[in-house]
Amino acid sequence: MLSVPLTFVAVFAGSALAQTSLFIPGFDPQPISADILGVDGQGRTTWALHQGAVTNSAQEGSFPGTGKSNNLVGPLATLVEGANDVSFTYVPPNNAFTLGQQCSLSGGLAICSATISGQVVTETETANPILVQVGTTAPLSTATGTAAASTATGTPSRASESRVSATGPAQTSERTSSAASPTKTSNKGNTLVPLISGLFISAASVAFVLQL
Template sequence: MQHLSLFFVAVAGLQGALGQSSLYVPGFDAQALSVEVAGVADGHTTFIIQPAPDATDSDGFVGTATLVEGSDYASLTYVAPDPSAALTIGYACSINSGVAVCSGEAAGATILETETVSAFGVEGGATETAAGTVATGSSSTLKAGSSSTAKTGSGSSSGTAASTGTSSGSAASSTQSNSSSAISASSKIVMGAMGVLLGLVSVL
């Protein structure tokens, strides 16, 4: 029985190695979100953000938002699923030395925000950027960073956020960082797998 317990502990360790990463989400108060990677281009990863399965009504976020994030840039776009809410958000941040300078529009109001980049734990594989480790698994759960949020109003805006592109130096830096993260993640997976094998040997 003790050998079986060790085996299950080893399996749990492998699952943890495969599923731990984090993500910086600008403009959101802390709440449970589900994140899916839509694609990667020019050093930026596009995420589809939705409420997590265990999210409650008090979290306040419904529908789907799109996050584009890289080593020096992050943007968030959102359109409320209920047309009567008339809420559209376009939010873009330039990131430098761990500080995000953000601007955009929400419900017709101008947003200006400077905040410290803070990544929060999520489930899923990861690639690392200056903005924090970002999930690359098909589905992840996270708690978003704390910052000011837009108030819902009757007005609407058409503000959107789009990537302005990065220089070749930034792209190279992001690629190098991604490679380092991949090596780190691979090391965790190997360690977890070794634990599983040792557990099997103990059982046998």
């Protein structure tokens, strides 16, 4: 099983930014700041994700799901990462929907699913950790990972499948699929998820509501 390094922190020469490697489902390398919120009883670390400092002119500075708002309390995006599983939760400032994603890690691959209004989509991607900037570190506490992942309503139905959940406007249609169904394999960032009536958009499409 894939073991993603969580505790290694390196400080690059000439830079005051500490960095660590995290696997964030669907994301390419980009400026990201991660704050430790705590570690649960099973050793999963919960991170609050935010827009990171741009250190290279070629880098883009629009990380979806991480903006801060004066009208909001707490992180808009959280990542709960263990040795064999990862969950990602995102809520836009306007609370239009909640995206909760859970992935199982096996053989260097991440098998992730998304459920929105009864529609389940499963996608497989290479589980490549990316460097993130380590921000402030909150006092470690127990069970914070479970709380942060509570918006992901699905639970793994088998060892090779995990669920992702996202809720939006209620719909009456319902379709389901499982890991046995054909999956899309991609190494590209911004995993596609269905939002409304089968419409697929990338995670970057919601970035505009986060630049507050």
